[in-house]
Amino acid sequence: MSYNTILVEVTDAVMTITINRPKQLNALNGETIAELSDAFKAGESNTAVRTIIITGEGEKAFVAGADIKEFAEFTVDQGRELSRSGHQNLFDLVEGLKTPVIAAINGYCLGGGLELAMACHIRSASDNAMMGLPEVSLGVIQGYGGTQRLTQLVGKGKALELIMTAGMMKAEEAKDWGLVNHVTFQNELMGMAEKMASRIAKNSPKAIGLAIEAVNAGQVDGVNGYNVEIEKFGEAFGTEDFT
Ligand code: DAK
Numbered sequence: 001m002s003y004n005t006i007l008v009e010v011t012d013a014v015m016t017i018t019i020n021r022p023k024q025l026n027a028l029n030g031e032t033i034a035e036l037s038d039a040f041k042a043g044e045s046n047t048a049v050r051t052i053i054i055t056g057e058g059e060k061a062f063v064a065g066a067d068i069k070e071f072a073e074f075t076v077d078q079g080r081e082l083s084r085s086g087h088q089n090l091f092d093l094v095e096g097l098k099t100p101v102i103a104a105i106n107g108y109c110l111g112g113g114l115e116l117a118m119a120c121h122i123r124s125a126s127d128n129a130m131m132g133l134p135e136v137s138l139g140v141i142q143g144y145g146g147t148q149r150l151t152q153l154v155g156k157g158k159a160l161e162l163i164m165t166a167g168m169m170k171a172e173e174a175k176d177w178g179l180v181n182h183v184t185f186q187n188e189l190m191g192m193a194e195k196m197a198s199r200i201a202k203n204s205p206k207a208i209g210l211a212i213e214a215v216n217a218g219q220v221d222g223v224n225g226y227n228v229e230i231e232k233f234g235e236a237f238g239t240e241d242f243t
Pocket of ligand 1: 023024025027064065066067068069071074078079082083084086108110111112113133134135138140142143144
């Protein structure tokens with residue numbers, strides 16, 4: 001599939017997906033969400049790809065949110081439906097991918113952009129990155145998993161503070177909060193993400209996929225993560241990688 005709003009490149013077992021709408025600060029519109037969904041699925045099914053890095057084109061933004069022009073006229077039913085399909089087609093897909101996904105956050109990372117970064121397995125940010133959830137300033141709330149994933153990452157008190165103030169925080173503060181794993185200079189961000197990808201690539205892709213499933217299981221209501229770990233631990237013994 002050829003894409004209009006993203007760039008996809010595979011080099012040395014790393015798929016790099018770049019959201020390519022720099023004039024709109026890489027805001028996520030429906031087309032971008034559909035293309036990202038397709039690219040992530042293609043990455044997971046390509047055994048040559050061991051890690052996926054997602055970033056934004058240009059020096060200003062990772063993603064400045066959902067494209068606010070697209071949902072201005074939405075009804076209650078349309079809002080609910082778009083949220084549901086976004087969860088399924090992109091945000092839950094990324095979180096559940098068996099191939100590790102690193103978000104390289106290179107500037108504004110707002111609203112749906114932060115929700116996308118939070119669905120990734122690892123977040124690295126450049127020192128100019130600004131993170132926030134402006135939704136309540138626009139009269140909506142997070143619709144792509146932000147209320148849940150932010151709470152899991154930083155705890156309820158901090159999550160509510162960021163959501164209710166609709167403010168932005170700098171990369172270093174986001175690191176202090178546990179929202180991002182690493183902060184580096186902008187010109188070193190992709191190198192840092194690639195270094196992480198090559199460290200990951202030394203390990204068993206099957207075991208990594210099983211570990212992702214076990215870690216994610218602990219966040220699902222009604223699922224006992226310890227039991228899932230026991231199952232996945234057992235499964236590992238049946239893989240060629242273990243043999
Ligand atoms: N959507 C569309 N266009 C955007 C955009 C966005 N989120 N953010 C920036 N742009 C566009 C601007 O309109 C401008 O376009 P032109 O006027 O040049 O045509 C261009 O990008 C450059 O932006 P600025 O001129 O504003 O650049 P500045 O450096 O002055 O400011 C900024 C940068 C990031 C502070 C500012 O652009 C800004 O505040 N942007 C909006 C941030 C924002 O509110 N984002 C939305 C968060 S809410 C849903 C699920 C989820 C969501 C919604 C619905 N459903 C399931 C229905 C999620 C909502 C959100 O993400």
